[in-house]
Amino acid sequence: MTRTDREVPQGHPVDPESRIVLGPDDIARALRRIAHEILESNKGAEDLVLLGIPSRGVTLAQRLAVLIEEVEGTAVPVGSLDITLHRDDLRSQPTRTPMRTEIPGCGVDGMVVVLVDDVLYSGRTVRAALDALSDLGRPKAVRLAVLVDRGHRELPIRADHVGKNLPTSHAEKVQVRLRAHDGIEDTVRIAAGPSHVGGR
Template sequence: MQRPDSQNNNAPSAGRVVLSADDVTRALRRIAHEILEHNRGADDLVVLGIPTRGETLAHRLVAALAAVEDVAVPVGSLDVTMYRDDLRRQPMRAAQPTRIPECGVDDKVVVLVDDVLYSGRTVRAALDALGDIGRPRAVRLAVLVDRGHRELPIRADHVGKNLPTAHSERVHVRLFEDDGADEVRILDQEEVAGR
């Protein structure tokens, strides 16, 4: 299932660049510092990325945390496909494996990582999935882009960039590991239709 706020495409996009590769790196570095400051260090942290790009960002975030604190923060992935509330309306994508670190999530501070926060429905699904795995002490949300338009009362704790958009626009995140380049672009309705 392809979310409307993130496109899977390796080819360069149309639209305008709103975050360059350097901007993405700086945003993740800042988020790492914010997480460590809020948590007063890296104790009991577990970072879980929401596939696909959230998982990639989670691994980068853990590397940024290690650069600051010189500790290995456990990292994994949390697939939310079967917890989504729109399975009947959209074709389902193949489920990705959920990988929980050996330390588990019970009594840990879990940082969920995703590329774009839009309606909040993916995060709601992630919270449901996480609840089936264990009972964290706290759950925090880190996103590269918050584009607004929430349909649920969910907000990110750590945001790389707040990017107000129109409903007709799409935010296209490309990461080197998945797409061969790092950038975030906004595509308008005509550009989305022409893809």
């Protein structure tokens, strides 16, 4: 599997040939809607845990937690879930450096865990996240929230909460930039790029 646009290091320059499909206001509205959907689905904030998939998924999870607290007046535990050692391309790219998993003190047993990521593509990242989560405990339920669903699934995985369905070709890249992570304005762009085998 080749390196995807979602693994670009922090601070990577924006492709000047790319086009913006979501701006800061669009992203803010999408996250607010996702936060309300999560609360509606869960009938409140009780037993909720948000786990972001590094790297931008963690930033999005933190923003969702703030929005949920604004609505419910209840702080929702937030953490991060490293999937490095559960990826199915680890043999072909064994030099990957594990990131840090941070699980809130409440743990995941008996909780409703919402996995948060920026882009849903083939579904392989989510499969790895489910494997990593199973090592940590037994949640009551697991749901998936993504900012962008770009299609091209290779596994039977579906997001429960989607900010934007964005049909793309394999020959395009989806570039998510978040101010808190990248130091530039929140945007989602589509850029021309080589076809990816596999993906996330």
